[in-house]
Amino acid sequence: MPLPSLLLGVLPSAPLALGTALAPVAGLVLSGLLVGSTPETGTATAARSPADGIAARSGSTVPRDPAPARGTWPLAPVPSIARPFDPPEQRWSAGHRGADLVGRPGQPVRTALAGTVSYVGRIAGRGIVTVDHGRVRTTYQPVAAVVRRGDEVAEGQVIGRLLLAGSHCAPVACLHWGLIRGDTYLDPLTLVGAVPQPVRLYPW
Known part of the structure; x- marks a missing residue:
């Protein structure tokens, strides 16, 4: 199964020495793909209440x-x-x-x-x-x-x-x-x- 394009961007082009750990890097990138993150910031989107919406719209x-x-x-x-x-x-x-x-x-x-x-x-x-x-x-x-x-x-x-x-x-x-x-x-x-x-x- 091909790796996601985002993950390919963090993999080195040269062969890695034996024992180099990719799991932490891949884990961090994949976790960013799996959680509900926003495209602009990559931060998790928190649930908002109707009251928050009112305050945000009215300023x-x-x-x-x-x-x-x-x-x-x-x-x-x-x-x-x-x-x-x-x-x-x-x-x-x-x-x-x-x-x-x-x-x-x-x-x-x-x-x-x-x-x-x-x-x-x-x-x-x-x-x-x-x-x-x-x-x-x-x-x-x-x-x-x-x-x-x-x-x-x-x-x-x-x-x-x-x-x-x-x-x-x-x-x-x-x-x-x-x-x-x-x-x-x-x-x-x-x-x-x-x-x-x-x-x-x-x-x-």
């Missing part, structure tokens, strides 16, 4: 795997996104630290994941509910809360009603939905697999 530097599981949209039916997450370059810089979902006044607002209500109150005149999910917290505003601090809530449970007053999208009502891990703001749309993809223009 986002936002940490991946922001939450323990996929969650539920806080508004039903699935709402339009008035303004997506736009993280600031620096923690103190301007940006959009959440996603604005178009709704209607009085619409039920649901928690995206099961957890414990950790805050109910008003900040800058807006009614806010925060739910602690362990690794992360979600925030909802402006809402009229129907839960209290310390309440245990199931995924999809109604925690309040959407208000027009304090809307980021006035004169239209919209829910400002946030996702936080520690003191880092993350994209809440990752909880429902709805991260918008940028439009790319190709030269052909």
Whole structure:
């Protein structure tokens, strides 16, 4: 059986002295042929998760795997996104630290994941509910809360009603939905697999 052309390239043209070991060389080359290597680099191709694909396509530097599981949209039916997450370059810089979902006044607002209500109150005149999910917290505003601090809530449970007053999208009502891990703001749309993809223009 003829040797592969790649292997022929590493064999010497002159006869070898008795006892010269070819096995290590041949073994290394053949192992490169048998494993799943990429033509450009010759390195093994690692399995990639869907989350890796999203981050690679979007060029986002936002940490991946922001939450323990996929969650539920806080508004039903699935709402339009008035303004997506736009993280600031620096923690103190301007940006959009959440996603604005178009709704209607009085619409039920649901928690995206099961957890414990950790805050109910008003900040800058807006009614806010925060739910602690362990690794992360979600925030909802402006809402009229129907839960209290310390309440245990199931995924999809109604925690309040959407208000027009304090809307980021006035004169239209919209829910400002946030996702936080520690003191880092993350994209809440990752909880429902709805991260918008940028439009790319190709030269052909």
